[in-house]
Amino acid sequence: MSVYSTLRNALFFLILPTRLVIWWLYFIPKSNRQNPAWSWKTSVSVQAARSFIRHHTAIRYRTPKSLEPGPDGDRFIILNPQNTLSNTDSPVYKGILNSVPDIKPVPTGAVWYPAAPVQPPKKLVIHFHPSAFVILGARPSDDTAHGWGLDHFSELSGWPVLSIQYRLSLDADKTFPAALQDAFTAYAYALGTLKIHPSHIVLAGESAGGNLVLAMLRYILTDNQALPLPRSALLLSPWVDLTDEGMNKTKMHQNARVDYIGYDLGHWGATSYIPPGWEETSPYFTPLGSEYKLSVPLFVHVGTSEVLYDDIMQFARNMKEKGTDVELHEAPNAPHAIFSAGKGLGMEDVAIDGHARATRFIERTGPTSESEVAGLR
Structure with a gap:
């Protein structure tokens, strides 16, 4: 500093x-x-x-990142890159994931919520925290509510949650696709090490984490179709427009004086995350305007007091019009990323309602029994 x-x-x-x-x-x-x-x-x-x-x-605060467990103990684990999965000859990292030569897959930290499982789980929510790609983290200490949101959602839904400490774009060798590589290190861990069937894996992302989930789905569909798609995805206040024009819109938005995020954070995040010379309109950065029919059902959660409200609503409508199964919920009067921040912001009831709706969404998507899963193998 x-x-x-x-x-x-x-x-x-x-x-x-x-x-x-x-x-x-x-x-x-x-x-x-x-x-x-x-x-x-x-x-x-x-x-x-x-x-x-x-x-x-x-x-330009640098959030500390460590691969030491610290106070998180056995809740903290290290995920090592897996170049291939046992059931496919296709590499995990290819195409866009190899687009910046200096950025390679590296060991990635992750934290279990609410606690480390005694036995390998048979189902899993892989969670990507909010960050604008430059702040915060996956540990309870990175959250003013000390992980309340993920703890409560996991306990309510019965799905263990693994939150990923993906690389933040604070250095030249940590721009895109570093975070996306880390996301697939986590996905490969769930598929290859834990041996969880993809129909029992849910991807969840808040804010920039939601952007990351959408990039994961696009990568599987366009660059690596040998990888299976997950059961469904939870997009929680997803950041869908990383263009400077999109950031400028936030300055004049009706919620600009209400929400706690704004142009400065978004501009820092987008310019740090997008590699020099790359188009900010790429669908890997800005999925708004590049919607398509997706076979993975999407749960979109947005607060009506968010500065990103209009973008998120338009993205959800566009995806639905393309034929994607989209369940959209508007959290009344909620600011950004209330799903995890509900307790810290004094809106636990709104967050809990979102947890319940996301739980019902997961239950209605994908197979519900081991016999159904066996039939998909």
């Missing part, structure tokens, strides 16, 4: 207590709240989240 960033970081935390007191007092009247339907706790929490994200963006 530079001297400038160090001083700015110190100043931020020095004045933070004063800001918190001001926010606590300011948001007592409902008329001062960003959304009149929000509670006092939600208004203060969203303002605090907005302030932290702006600060992290301004100093």
Whole structure:
């Protein structure tokens, strides 16, 4: 961290207590709240989240990444790249995954929610955390609610969750397709090591993680059809437009003063993630406008107070018009990525409703019994 960033970081935390007191007092009247339907706790929490994200963006904060378990103990595991799967001669990493010569598959960290399974699971949700490709992580300590969202969703649904610590685009050798390589390292682990049938694997991604899930599905369909498609996908506040035009739209959006994310974070993330010279309109970066019929059912969860609301709604409508099975849920008055952030933002009830809807969606997609799975082999 530079001297400038160090001083700015110190100043931020020095004045933070004063800001918190001001926010606590300011948001007592409902008329001062960003959304009149929000509670006092939600208004203060969203303002605090907005302030932290702006600060992290301004100093280009580098989220620590380690392959040491630390306090997560046996919940933390390391996934090693698997070049091929036992049931196919096709390599896992090919085509677009080899498009930047300096970026290679590497060991990837992952965290179990709510706990490490005693026996290898027979079904799995592979989760990709929100990040704008430059912040946050998969560990409970990376989340102000300490993993509450994933813990609750796993316990409610009965599906174990493995959240992936994919590479953030903080260096030249970690742009696209580094995160996508890590995503397939996780998918290959589920298929090849855990031996889970693809019909019992669900891909889930929040924000940039949702963008990553859509890139995974596109890669299987276009670059590596030897890989099986998963049962279904959960797109939770997915980021579907990484163009600068798309980022500029957020400045004028009706939710620009409500949501805690905005142009600065999006611009930092997109320009860091997209390799120099690549078109930002590529469907691997911007799936909005490149929709197609997909055999994998999609659950799309969006908050009505999100700055990305219009883009997500349009993407869901376009996919549905192309013939994809899309279940769309609008979470009332929710800001960005409420699925995991519900407790931290004082909207647990809205998040829990999303967990229940996603659980029912998973249940209605794919086979429901081992006999049905056997019939697919």
